[in-house]
Amino acid sequence: MSTLPTRPATADKSPSSIAEIETQRLRRRTFAIISHPDAGKTTLTEKLLLFGNSIEIAGAVRGRKSERTAKSDWMEMEQERGISVSSTALTFEFAGAQINLLDTPGHHDFSEDTYRTLMAADAAVMVIDLAKGIEAQTEKLFRVCALRKIPVLTFVNKVDRRGRSPLEIIDEIERKFSIEPVPQNWPLGSGEDFRGFIDLHDDSVHLFDEHRANRRISSKVVSWSDLETVEPAISSDLIDATGEEVELVRMAGASLEQSQFLSGAQTPVFFGSALTNFGIEHFLHGFLKLCPPPGSRNATEPPSPNFSGFIFKIQANLDPRHRDRVAFLRVCSGMFERDMEVTIARSMKKIRLARAFRIFGQDRQTIDEAYPGDIIGLVCPGEFRLGDTLCQNEIVHQEGLPQFSPEFFAVLDCTDTARRKQFDRGLKQLIEEGAIQVFHDAHTKRRENLLAAVGELQFDVVRYRLESEYNAPTSLSWRPYKLVRWFNATPEQKAKIRLPYSGKLALDQFGHDAVLLQSEWDVKALHRANPDIQFQEMRVAT
Ligand code: GDP
Numbered sequence: 102m103s104t105l106p107t108r109p110a111t112a113d114k115s116p117s118s119i120a121e122i123e124t125q126r127l128r129r130r131t132f133a134i135i136s137h138p139d140a141g142k143t144t145l146t147e148k149l150l151l152f153g154n155s156i157e158i159a160g161a162v163r164g165r166k167s168e169r170t171a172k173s174d175w176m177e178m179e180q181e182r183g184i185s186v187s188s189t190a191l192t193f194e195f196a197g198a199q200i201n202l203l204d205t206p207g208h209h210d211f212s213e214d215t216y217r218t219l220m221a222a223d224a225a226v227m228v229i230d231l232a233k234g235i236e237a238q239t240e241k242l243f244r245v246c247a248l249r250k251i252p253v254l255t256f257v258n259k260v261d262r263r264g265r266s267p268l269e270i271i272d273e274i275e276r277k278f279s280i281e282p283v284p285q286n287w288p289l290g291s292g293e294d295f296r297g298f299i300d301l302h303d304d305s306v307h308l309f310d311e312h313r314a315n316r317r318i319s320s321k322v323v324s325w326s327d328l329e330t331v332e333p334a335i336s337s338d339l340i341d342a343t344g345e346e347v348e349l350v351r352m353a354g355a356s357l358e359q360s361q362f363l364s365g366a367q368t369p370v371f372f373g374s375a376l377t378n379f380g381i382e383h384f385l386h387g388f389l390k391l392c393p394p395p396g397s398r399n400a401t402e403p404p405s406p407n408f409s410g411f412i413f414k415i416q417a418n419l420d421p422r423h424r425d426r427v428a429f430l431r432v433c434s435g436m437f438e439r440d441m442e443v444t445i446a447r448s449m450k451k452i453r454l455a456r457a458f459r460i461f462g463q464d465r466q467t468i469d470e471a472y473p474g475d476i477i478g479l480v481c482p483g484e485f486r487l488g489d490t491l492c493q494n495e496i497v498h499q500e501g502l503p504q505f506s507p508e509f510f511a512v513l514d515c516t517d518t519a520r521r522k523q524f525d526r527g528l529k530q531l532i533e534e535g536a537i538q539v540f541h542d543a544h545t546k547r548r549e550n551l552l553a554a555v556g557e558l559q560f561d562v563v564r565y566r567l568e569s570e571y572n573a574p575t576s577l578s579w580r581p582y583k584l585v586r587w588f589n590a591t592p593e594q595k596a597k598i599r600l601p602y603s604g605k606l607a608l609d610q611f612g613h614d615a616v617l618l619q620s621e622w623d624v625k626a627l628h629r630a631n632p633d634i635q636f637q638e639m640r641v642a643t
Contacts, residue, residue, distance in 0.1 A: 119406045122436050122472060125199075126404070129474035130392045131190070131431070133203040133219055135243065136228035137236035141258040144375040145228055146191065146202065151378070152385055153193020153200065190476040192459075195385055201474055212238070213555040214414065216245050216505050217487075217535070221413045221431035221476065224252045224392040227368070228375075231257050231264030231291065234273050243278055246365075248639050249503070253368045254391060255282065256384055261311070261374040263292030268346060271370065281367045283357040285387050286380065287347050288372045290339050296332075298372055298380055299325055299347060308332065311377050319382065362391055395474030396434060404473060408435030408443065409492040412485050413502060415534040426534075427458075427478045428485040435493065437471040446490040446498050454491075456480040487535040504587075504609065504640045507538055507553035510580040510617065511560060514550070520573040527571035528563075532610055537563050540585075540617060543606040551580065551607070582617040584624060586636035590614065599630040613640060 136142045190201040203222055205215040219225060225246050229235060235243075246253050257270055267288055274282040286298040289306065297308040297320065304325040323331045329340055361367040371387060373380020396404035414429040442453050458465040458478045471477050479485070488502035515524035528550065532539055537560070538553045554560060560577060567573045582605070590598065600606065600616060601623040607615050616636070618624055627636060 118436070122406055123403060125436075125472035126396060126474065127394050128197060129199050129201065129395055129472060130224075130389065131201040131203065131222055131395055131474040131476075132224045132226060132388075132392055133205050133215075133222040134226045134228055135205075135215075135219070135239060135246065135253075137230075137233070137238040140228045140230040140233070140236070140239070141375045142228055145226075145256065145258065145381070148375050148378050148381045149200075149202065149385065150191060150193050152382060153195050190459075192475075196389060198389055199474075201476060203476065212241065213505055213535075213559065215242065216555070217413050217502055219245055219251060220249065220502055221411075221429075222251060223395055223474065224254060224388075226388070227253050227255045229255060229257050229270065229274075231259045231267070231270065231372075232262060234265060234270060235277055240277065245505070245639070247278070247280075250365050252363050252365060252391075252393070253280070254362075254388060255368045255370040256375075257370060257372045258375050260288045260291055260298075260372050261295045261309070261377050261379065267291075267372060268349065271350070274368065274370070278368075280365065281355050281361070282370045283355045283367050284350050284370045284372070285357070286372055286383060287343065287350065289335070289343050294339060295374075296335050296339065298383075299343070300383065301347070301350070307380075307383065309377070309379055320379070357391075359391065363393060395432075404434035405495065405497070406435055407492065407494045408437055408441065409433045409490060409497045410437070410477075411502075412479075412487060412489045412491070415481070415485060415487055426481050426483065428481045428489075430477050430479055430491065432471050432473050432475045432477065434473055434497075437468070437475070437477060439467070439469045441493065443491040443493050444496060445484065446492055446496050447486065448484075449496075450484065452484055452491075454479060486533050500641060502535075502641075504538060505555055506585045506638045507555055508583055509555075509557050509560065510540075510551060510553045510582040512549055512578045512580065513552050513560075513563070514576050514578075516574045516576050520571070523571040524567060524573035524575070527567045527573055531563050531566060536566070539610045540607040540615065543608050543614070553582075553585065581619050583620060584618045584638075585609075585615050586618065586624060586627060586638060587613055587615045587640040588634050588636045590634050594631075594634055598634065601626040601630075609640075615640075 134142045134145065190203050192199060192201050194200070203218050205218045219242070227239060227243060229239065243253065255274065257267070271282045271284065274280065284301060286300050288298050289296045295309055297306055299306050305322050306325055306328050307320040307322050310320060328335065329337060355367070357367060357369050362369060369387060369391060371380060371384040373384055375381065410430045410432040412428045412430050416427050416429070437454070437457065439457055440453060440455055442451055444451050456479065457468045458480070459468050465478070468477050490498050513528070515521050531537055540551045540553055542549065552560065552563065564575050564577065567575055581603070587609070595614065598606065601618065603619045604623055604627060605617040607617050609615050616627060618627065
């Protein structure tokens, strides 16, 4: 805790500065992209930044990715950690708005990081490859969004390549996610016959021009009714077939409503091609119209003018030379000012925020002020925990960060008894950071370190860090569990709980009741055998 002088509290903010905070809030949009590797997230990010005048950054995005893929496994993990941690949010301006694109790791082994990062987003953009449809990682990430009621926009990518029929994709979204997909545009052909898209709002046809990949130029637009005459090179068969598809889409009758989108009942669907930079501008305009400003998703009135924010990620050793830890904070209300004094709601401890950065790769840029929706990296001396709320003047508790059902379980032991203390200290630290979860047997309470994570590589990270930072060598022994279901029950209910043969009753690191299970089949059996208990696949910390 610092004793240095602090800035005055925002309670004294003048009406003009309150108005400024509100103006800044309303012009911000904070979102994340969810996708399966190779669907085109990097390419889409690049093109979005191109529209936001951030061409240098766009290059850097690609640079980071090629660096990443060129490395060996271990290095790739390190590199991936670098990616997942070293950039906070890419920020760009478009049509008067400031758009914060949260950076999420692409590797599925770091999906827990991605899940948590989603908690800092006001909306998600789901990128689907037209040829591949909905893939495993996209499906998982969509479910996290649905559980947390994060509205999802869909971008169907690679329409310049031959893929599935757009109707098939629409149908797949509806079937798999029980959400109503509402197309906003419709591709005219695909693959070598790709000619453009029809804007379903005004029936204008935006004609494809493949020479615009890295330039911000608008496409030639003609009306659907004039298409055949103005563009005789486009075959009438293609026009007729597309017309029939559009007719079918219209007959399905869905029209997009903001409230339905925000509640997760509908997803607007945009077709485009990130690589050829086609459909991106149209998508961005649609995105701006739909994505809610920070703090207005579930709220009926504007957020308080007092500063508050929550920590959604803590990362150690971002810069190996400094061995520091960075806590990533999303501003929820009010204004962040460098050197301001805030209270950590959990501990009621006051702390001065002197070192706040925007972090990109190895570069850190000092931040003097930030507004709702912005992401800042705070260099923390060990004061923060994952999910902490920081606030000023009035104590608020933002909803905690959820714990996600892990997919890998293993017992971790220290192989050098002389380093046991350091091992315990290090592990405690890593658990607090959220690098790994831990479970204990509910009956024996034996102090066994049964660690659990969504991705397998998270175990390597933990072992590597215990060894390098705490000089504690470890051994790992895998356990066959694959899932966790948390539950709240009375002691009587708990005593009578019926578990599948291979299930295990456990307590998580916070002492919450959980069942460890080996398959989805076990989950079904658990539900069937205990109809009076509600089981959760995600637990919101309180
Ligand atoms: P990420 O793993 O999701 O970040 O995917 P990338 O953006 O790296 O894209 C994966 C591959 O798909 C790369 O070879 C891209 O050039 C290619 N790609 C991305 N978008 C498109 C597109 O719109 N059309 C075509 N034909 N290829 C694309």
